Amino acid sequence: MTDPVLRLEDIVKTFPGVRALDGVSFAVMPGEVHALMGENGAGKSTLMKVLGGIHQPDGGHIYMGDEKVVMAGPLEAKAKGIVFIHQELSLAEELSVAENIYLGELPRKSLGRVDWAKLADQTNAILKKLNVGFDATTRVGDLSIANQQMVEIARALTVDAKAVIFDEPTASLTDAEKVVLFDVISDLRASGVGIVYISHRMEEIFKMTDRISILRDGQYQGTVETAHTDEESVTQMMIGRKLDLSRNASHHELGDVALEVRGLSCGKLYSDVSFEVRRGEVVGFYGLVGAGRTEIAETLFGLRDPSAGQILLNGEEVRIHSPADAIARGISLVPEDRKGQGLVLGMNCRDNMTLPQIDDLKAGPFVAEGAEIAIFDQYRDRLDIRTPGWRQQVGNLSGGNQQKIVIGKWLSMHPNVLIVDEPTRGIDVGSKSEIHKLLRELAAQGYAVMVISSEMPEVLHVADRIVAMYSGKIMRTFTSEEVTEDNLIQAISGITPGQAA
């Protein structure tokens, strides 16, 4: 047996009030794809940040080969051949794709000049491999989130890495880019690089990885060979119980049309979009990058002015000028970018959760803090949010728990129309099925729910009907009876069906 490229031994890391890692050991072999799994807040990202030199451990050691090393900072980790693809995008939006990919190591000429020619050549070579639709000079801020994620991934290919860490790389990718990512990983594996792969998506884990290590509440639970285990037992190790993954087939009576959209257009973003959502119904929106689903949601939420078409709520035409307007009319939107749009990271959990209804929670002239805490407690329990208490700053929560705060925030508004955009991005399996169940329940209670998702299993799982979009247009609307993976892919691929193969 070969030696591991990388070994972590008894790593301990505490934050004020949280023991994030409690004596975790972990090793990666060359040419191995090693999955790291655990619930939201289990400590996966923290472990990798220790490895990447971003956090200093309070105890334990790191070995590369036989050598004991100290990762004093990201620079040092990089110099030792560790490439870290972060869970959160880590990009300079004003700079070009090429400059971002080679951030920190731009090729130099005399006088400290950037060697632009070399930079463009190297970048284009990588982009070609990644088969993306943008080029080296594109401004990163102009890319969609999915494409920005691809820029992050491209960084793995810039250096001769010994180990590459992917922290939830697929959370914002659609299927087409995932295929490319998996190709990249296969190439890296073939050249003997050790890979750490963090994801909450079981199908990827079982498709891609060789071994799986599992964390629970900062404690190491063990490592298993992927080939010798199954989803159920991995889940059991992660959450300590079995999970009921059966489709919630409860079909309830649909009510009146709550939301109807007729011929809605917004410039070049999408055009002539018509659909309706009834009370008690979950409508899924599925499509590729840039299909325009987010923009429809933003229009319904008063964040964009439509250039044509009508929006009808309960059969009555409305003009929605602002999110405040939308909220007053009973619309809620769980946005796709939790850090940018969903949360005030410097604020505590409770304040974030009650933000949209703060004007209604009154005790005399003041905010009714008791009522706020009650709301927070209710949704913390319901969504299983892991936090030391409501006073914790949201910025200190793990990615998945942050997402749950956003969902809780909008559920607590009891909307008539609930729009969720990528609701389970970065959410662990246990909570994910919890959220799916919740969405179904909400529908059963008479909410009209729109689910925008780039995960096919998700839309198939929760939606009563699925709207397939391609490039700003609705291609087809499926009922749950007629939809299959194949015809869905056909529909969202528009005129290039080969791409998603």
Added chain:
Amino acid sequence: MATLTSQKIGTILAKQGILIAFVAFLIGFTIANPKFLTPDNILSVVRSSAILGVMALGVTFVVISGNLDLSVGSMMSFSTIVVLDLHDKIGPALAIPAMFAMTIALGALIGLLVGYLKLNSLIVTLGMLSAIHGLTLTYSGGKNMDIADKEGTWFSVFGQGSALGIPVPILLFIALAALLGLVLSKTSFGRKVYAVGGNGTAATFSGIRRARTVFLCYIMSAACVATAGLIQASRSLGSQNTVGQGLELEVLAAVILGGASLLGGSGTIFKTVIGVLILGFIQNGLLLIGLQFYVQFVVTWVIIILAVWLDIAAKRGKLWSPIA
């Protein structure tokens, strides 16, 4: 258990770093000159800090909402000149509300530009600094403004009067601080200010009317400035056009000393008050020690950096910055 208490002490230190620094200064100055901590001196420092302090209260709102207000100094000159001028023309009872209305109108203009038109607040208020100065000069014709009958007006009560042995400026400062402290920490408006400053986009996505919130912050700032102008005018019953010149940076320094981040989203009224007092006591303390004014400059430099540094060092639990 031991670790728990030491951790607790650590958090307390982190939260109150600025307060501790303040107490340290007080002790230091008292040792240097025992007159420093006499009731007379304390009252005199707090009273002369009251003008700066009242302005800082309003600017705290602006800064928490993620903006700056560099126009407060020249706006204060404006309100002082205006109220003194109107005092003799229409009498104090009308002059005061008229001055408040005019000052708040200026604040509304800034609020419109920064809030609704989303212009950069640094430049807008820099422009207003200059424009309001021009306005004041035009209004007064460049002359000092003095009340004709200084003995016979009740107008002097805001700056010179006292109740229960406490000067009115101090009472006004305390009352406003208490009121605005409650507004900021306990009302939904205050919560919105923090949200808008912390992440304006997320606040908008949460249905908060960001422009309106910013607008209201500037209105509050202008109202505070008008109050400061009132105290100022009443204190000396006469004034020159430049009375508030340069105060904008002192106000900002006080707010920052109190730990408000210029990025927005953090800060409290209580800490701003501490920041104001620190500045006031440093100036006074150094004067009492008898240092030249320029030595005061240097000392203030060191103290500002030390105080803010210790404050954030306590928060991050490390003295040295993690910047590589």
Added chain:
Amino acid sequence: DGHGTMKIGITQNNVGVDSYQTTYEKAFIEAAEANDKVEVVVLDAGGDVARQIAQMEDLIQQEVDAIIIWPTNGEAVIPAVRKAHQADIPVIVTNSNIAEAGFDFVKSFSGPDNVTQGARSAEIMCDKFKDMGIENEAQVVHITGQPGYTTAIERASGFEDRLPEVCPNVTIVDTQPGDWNREKSQQVMEAFLVKYDDIDGVYSGDDNMGVGALNAAKAAGREGIIFVGATNFAVGYEAMAAGEYWGSIYQSPVDDAKAALKTAIDALNGEDLPFLNYFDTPKITQDNMGEFTKPVF
């Protein structure tokens, strides 16, 4: 300019900063308007040397007939004054003089003698102490103008040099700047009052600051302090009338401005001018204030 009109440019020090300078600017413009042989370009350097030098260059470029300068810095403007001189434009210095190195390039100086003013203030104070019989023990605090201003510097040195000559046993216990600002001066005085139990006299670089100091003393209930200032402002005059403020130096910005304009016109008319055109700035105290009209600023 064959039509007989004279184009005269002026670059002032810092007009917005106090009412002396603003009144000066107004009086200057009025005097020029009253004279239809004269057209003026009125500029303000805002206290910034670089801007003043740029304004000198602009005036030279605009080919004015004469330039009046109120220097922000008596030395730094010399090369710019030399440029005007080389362009055959006569330069008149107003209010505070430039350094000797530049005298060759200047036609004439018109203004008050600030050193003498400081000295006169010292004399006023000393005389009063002698009247009171405390000339051997009196303690004085000194509040100066904006640091760096020539006027502030000259008055301060005039005062501090003269006082020991006339009252050798009076001590100046402390000096701090009041920045020409009434409020600032009031704060400085408040601290002085805490620090020193015995203050007999306050000299401030102008009456505006003097009144600030007076306000502080009144608020603290300290009586019997002799306040002496300079540049008699209306507030100072009133305080004198009320018997709270002892004396000052009578200096009118209107006279200052008119004198500067007249000097420039005389120079252009080719008249013989003394190099130093001081206009008189007499002492004014509670005793003789009846001889003076109340200042307009």
Added chain:
Amino acid sequence: MKPGAFSKALKSGAIWGFVVLELIFFSIAGEFLSLSDKAFMDWENMLLLLKQSAPIGIIAMGMTIVMVNGNIDLSVGATFAIAAIVLLDSMTWPIFAGLGDWVIPVAWVLALAVGTALGALNGFIVWKTGVDAFIVTLGAMLGYRGIVFMFNGEQPTSHLNWTLVDFAEAEFLGLATASWFLLAVTVAIWFLLTKTVHGRNAYAIGDNREAAVNAGIRVGPHMMINFAIIGFLAALSAVVFYSESGSVNPNDGQLYELWVITAVVLGGTKITGGAGSAIGTFGGVIAIQLLRKGLGHIGADTSTVNLVIGLILIAVLILDRQLNVKGKEELKL
């Protein structure tokens, strides 16, 4: 042309459009209001404009890189004054007595070294303490000013060296010495920002500091270098200016920071960092100087000048905003 390239050009062109507007306005208004028989747009006058832009302009170039970097420097005015004092005073030091006019380059180097060191000190504090640059330099603005006063009390520091004055007043190819320095510094900073690795990293740090840290850029030293650059340029500005004027008041350079920042922001540099250009800053500097000059040309009085400059600043921002509206599709935030 790539999509967005046109609007981008329009955006960076906003300040130049404004410069042209000013020229037209003052030319026409000058015809009616000015005493001068000379046109505002006289060639000589424009050359003078360039020269007069130098003191603010040279510092503004340094401010551009510091602000692109995501920082700000409020202490430049005081650094400017300290460097001036060192320049003028060192020429009189007895140890240099034997040097004759060779003392001039020595004094220059000393002044530049001191400016660089003061800038670096700010940078070092920002780096090591993690205190925000706004606060560090707000403090330094006071502290450095205090040092200026400590040097010579309230007295100006003067040394008129006519050789030096003649050099500073000299013209080469029709341009004054100061203009050459301004142009050279502009080109140097443009080169630094657009062509070098250091410059590109400056954008990256200003845009997303955490990402830069994650990418292994040594953010601390990088920022310190930029503060040293602005310190150097503040000193250079002083060196160029005081060579010609020979005396420094202790409060010289006050408010320069505000003018400089205004010029930089007018020139399109983002106050939050990550975007900006030397050429834009150059436009901003010219626009401000033109405004001052033009208002003088048409004889506006002090209160009007203050009022107009303030309102124009705001007007330019509004104009810039209008040019940048992406259209109705834009997300309403």
